[in-house]
Amino acid sequence: MTVQDIANDLVALCKAGEFDTAGEKYWADEVVSIEAMPGDMARVEGKDAARAKGEWWAGAHEVHSSTVEGPYVNGDQFVVRFTMDLTQKASGQRMTMDEVGLYTVRDGKIVEERFFYA
Amino acid sequence: MTVQDIANDLVALCKAGEFDTAGEKYWADEVVSIEAMPGDMARVEGKDAARAKGEWWAGAHEVHSSTVEGPYVNGDQFVVRFTMDLTQKASGQRMTMDEVGLYTVRDGKIVEERFFYA
Numbered sequence: 001m002t003v004q005d006i007a008n009d010l011v012a013l014c015k016a017g018e019f020d021t022a023g024e025k026y027w028a029d030e031v032v033s034i035e036a037m038p039g040d041m042a043r044v045e046g047k048d049a050a051r052a053k054g055e056w057w058a059g060a061h062e063v064h065s066s067t068v069e070g071p072y073v074n075g076d077q078f079v080v081r082f083t084m085d086l087t088q089k090a091s092g093q094r095m096t097m098d099e100v101g102l103y104t105v106r107d108g109k110i111v112e113e114r115f116f117y118a
Numbered sequence: 119m120t121v122q123d124i125a126n127d128l129v130a131l132c133k134a135g136e137f138d139t140a141g142e143k144y145w146a147d148e149v150v151s152i153e154a155m156p157g158d159m160a161r162v163e164g165k166d167a168a169r170a171k172g173e174w175w176a177g178a179h180e181v182h183s184s185t186v187e188g189p190y191v192n193g194d195q196f197v198v199r200f201t202m203d204l205t206q207k208a209s210g211q212r213m214t215m216d217e218v219g220l221y222t223v224r225d226g227k228i229v230e231e232r233f234f235y236a
Contacts, residue, residue: 036192072218072234074154079197079218079234100190100197102220116190116197 003105007071007078010103010110014068014080023047023054028109035115050113062087064094076105121223125189125196128221132186132198141165141172146227153233168231180205182212194223 001009006026013022033050035041044053063086070080084097098118103110119127124144131140151168153159162171181204188198202215216236221228 034192070236072216072236074152074232074234077232077234079220081199081218098190100188100199100218102197114192114195116192116195118188118190 001108003076003078004071004073006105006108006110007073007080007103011068011071011080014082017066019058020051020054023050026110027051028106028111031110032112033114034112036117060089062089078103078105119226121194121196122189122191124223124226124228125191125198125221129186129189129198132200135184137176138169138172141168144228145169146224146229149228150230152230154235178207180207196221196223 010022010026013019013025027047027050029047030045031047031050033044033053035043041053041056044050063084066082066084068080068082070078072079079100079102081100082097085094086097087094100116102112102114102116104112104114128140128144131137131143145165145168147165148163149165149168151162151171153161159171159174162168181202184200184202186198186200188196190197197218197220199218200215203212204215205212218234220232220234222230222232
């Protein structure tokens with residue numbers, strides 16, 4: 001699969017709400033996942049840690065609706081935009097999350113995902 | 119200025135159509151500008167070459183309307199989305215361009231800009 005193929009499939013899975021499936025299918029074992037925030041979630045390494053972060057996130061938020069735009073491709077990287085209407089369960093606060101993910105592919109797997117916030 | 123400040127100002131300038139001003143103000147002398155296409159424009163180095171590329175682009179296209187979204191920030195990088203309704207002057211073809219730029223900042227200047235296409 002080309003980077004474009006992987007990017008297209010990841011976007012299709014995310015549009016279908018299959019975020020977990022996208023990760024399982026394309027994360028490299030040594031994937032590094034980087035958030036633009038301080039704390040434990042700023043940088044996690046390895047597929048298990050990325051999966052755990054996703055599970056934590058899914059448990060901590062209720063997603064009312066979401067849009068997924070892209071992919072935008074250049075070489076071995078691609079960008080996807082995610083917009084979500086969600087409620088943080090702990091605070092009860094409803095908000096719109098607007099972020100982009102920058103994905104780097106090597107040997108058909110995502111070796112880095114880096115998230116940027118509006 | 120923080121990376122967030124620079125990103126905010128660049129977006130404000132681009133929303134006002136001041137793309138040239140944004141480049142002059144924030145490109146480092148050694149800026150590298152990377153497009154997701156083959157050919158002479160794939161990678162240009164230096165502020166003079168980046169300016170020349172911008173002038174070529176502006177001369178080759180008529181922009182009917184544009185939207186600029188972002189910035190999305192993480193550390194020393196930020197992402198901006200550009201959507202443009204334009205006509206390629208050479209072909210007369212009217213099209214929608216949807217792309218994102220990934221900017222890397224060092225010492226208050228943009229040292230790399232990398233464009234991704236939908």
